Amino acid sequence: MPLMSNVSPFMSVPAPRKNQYRVGQWAVFREEVIELDGGECVRCGRSRDDGVVLQVHHKKYLKDRAPWEYPLALCETLCKGCHGQEHGVVRPDSGWDYVGEDDLGDLSGKCDRCGTDIRYVYFVQHPKWEPLSVGTVCCDDLTGTKIATERRKFDERLGRFLKSTRWQQVGQFYSIKQKQIAIRVVPVVGGYRIHMNSTTGRTIYPDLDSAKARVFNFIESGEADDFFGSKA
Ligand SMILES: [Zn+2]
Ligand SMILES: [Zn+2]
Ligand SMILES: [Zn+2]
Incomplete structure (x- = not known):
């Protein structure tokens, strides 16, 4: 079992756009x-x-x-x-x-x-x-x-997740535990980066909500299970 890499390609996928068309x-x-x-x-x-x-x-x-x-x-x-x-x-x-x-x-x-x-x-x-x-x-x-x-x-579920009082602000970053995964959203130059357990995402999201939305999608879509499940 390889050590968890520092940067993972899985989080390089941009958050799905809310509107597929105008x-x-x-x-x-x-x-x-x-x-x-x-x-x-x-x-x-x-x-x-x-x-x-x-x-x-x-x-x-x-x-x-x-x-x-x-x-x-x-x-x-x-x-x-x-x-x-x-x-x-x-x-x-x-x-x-x-x-x-x-x-x-x-x-x-x-x-x-x-x-x-x-x-x-x-x-x-x-x-x-x-x-x-x-x-x-x-x-x-x-x-x-x-x-x-x-x-x-x-x-509606996404909206509740974004506003959840379970998000805790610790210093500069925001953290939450969702389905056993420790998540942190950390401000960096140009936006926010996602950390899940000890893995750091590659993508920088322009604002806090789009980073949080990506977290939600990642977990809801089952990608998180696939990713962390395979490392368990
Ligand atoms: Zn016609
Ligand atoms: Zn109608
Ligand atoms: Zn005609």
Whole structure:
């Protein structure tokens, strides 16, 4: 059994970004497609000036590709009416895939499916329909999963961990014991570094919360068990 190395690659992985996408990306992409099509429906030629709603249609479905990552050649502008004819009128209630999410910070969003005001927006897509931005309940419904609910629960637990009174400030650093692992978050030049048991992480996190969040993810994801388990 080798002695614990001073620096471990495991903690060099950056903390996962909370938001996998920004809703804004889709809006920007959509406007780009509409502009390229001259601001009008490619079927009937009507524009927003004619009072129609313009949407972007994906001519082909690419699995595991976010709607705004499609090649422009696979996208076209359709008015809502022409688009409805393209897809049929009844939106499917199953077969949707979760693509990502965003936290708007307040209830400024609206669920595309039920119209509820939402703060947490989930992007879902379907082989035969347009991508939708929906709330937690509708995301779970459409994907037939608990992804959205689980994500919210995870965030709540993370929030409690960040604020936990179990964190103790000892001199310059912060310490906590979680699942038998002694954790310290230590200020260094440019941010904070994580120590777990006698192992020092390589990554420097810009602020205290992102370092603490990385600790939480590391333990929750089971990486900690794999890492320290193998050394036991
Ligand atoms: Zn379409
Ligand atoms: Zn049209
Ligand atoms: Zn909804």
